[in-house]
Amino acid sequence: MKLKSLLVGVGLAAVSAFGAAAENWKLAVTDVEGMERLQLEWGPFKDALEAATGDTFEFYAVNSRTAAAEALRGETVDFVVSGPAEYVVINKLTNAAPLIGLGRPDYHCAIIVLADSGINLPADLVGKKVAFGDIGSTSNMLCPMQTLADHGVDPVNDIEKTHTSRNIAFEALKNGDVAALGMNAGTFLGVRNGQTELPYGYFKMIARSGDLPNDMIMVGAHVPADAAMAVRDAILDNKAQIIAGITAHEENDKYVGMDLVAIEDSAYDYVRSMYTNAGYPQFDNFIGD
Incomplete structure (x- = not known):
């Protein structure tokens, strides 16, 4: 003092x-x-x-x-x-x-799915469950929801949304409990690179935002x-x-x-x-x- x-x-x-x-x-x-x-x-x-x-x-x-x-x-x-x-x-x-x-x-967000899921476009997520990060987060909630909207998918009415931590969300994606993740793209790469038991190509981005x-x-x-x-x-x-x-x-x-x-x-x-x-x-x- x-x-x-x-x-x-x-x-x-x-x-x-x-x-x-x-x-x-x-x-x-x-x-x-x-x-x-x-x-x-x-x-x-x-x-x-x-x-x-x-x-x-x-x-x-x-x-x-x-x-x-x-x-x-x-x-x-x-x-x-x-x-x-x-x-x-x-x-x-x-x-x-x-x-x-x-x-x-590299401050942007992305929509992530499993590479073999058959989901190739945001429109393929209509009616499916999508996990987002912290409620109110710019890059882990608002941005991925906007990215869906930019591709014609209403993030309020066209999907079933849930919010969870990134590690739980990844496990849910791998287990098929959610169809996609909406998250900070840099965070995705960090978590993906830590999944040492899986090849990088196990996941894919189907959409990403511009820089925030x-x-x-x-x-x-x-x-x-x-x-x-x-x-x-x-x-x-x-x-x-x-x-x-x-x-x-x-x-x-x-x-x-x-x-x-x-x-x-x-x-x-x-x-x-x-x-x-x-x-x-x-x-x-x-x-x-």
Whole structure:
């Protein structure tokens, strides 16, 4: 606590990289619970962010996506690291805006079947059971449902959907308890490659999405636009150091090979379409909460 107080004091007294008095911002990460995990997994990112901007960033721990939205609405947090599905709801509830996209490589989803199942097209899944991942997940639920919709299959009415963990889902697929899996394509490859008793060709993708909209750093509607743009520009001007901070901990390995890009709200209209096709057209509540 003494160290944190010292850092805050230095930040308030310092002059930022933009020639104005340094700011003290609050920073949250939606899928990390507890201050200890925040410090461990995202501490190097926070340090790089402070070095790039000349501002001070204090972690603000949230225990749910709803808590993050409430903190933004109450102006007790300023910047939030989040995924695309969370952003769409948070934006609807708070008018927070995307600031920086965390460009994850190979971030897309796929529909997986057994190679000898006789199922070759998404249309072949009509009337059959399909397993998806966590309720509300961008790449393990919303994206594969949208992929089915893109191929003319209504994911609400044309199939029998179920939700389960990836390892259980794979066993269900192998046992014939489900006809297909809808999941993050990278996750599929990781699990498939761990199935050492089976050849890779035992499974096949019958459809895949395009690359998904980025995870992001979003900014609260209460943060002055010039201050938000100053933070954005500092991040983009110091990409290598910021990326190194994000990927320093193994829990963030999904970001290895990432880029940082400026983004706009319209990039997430595809995610809004996902909510609609999954049966949640208002996208004003977190699915599964």
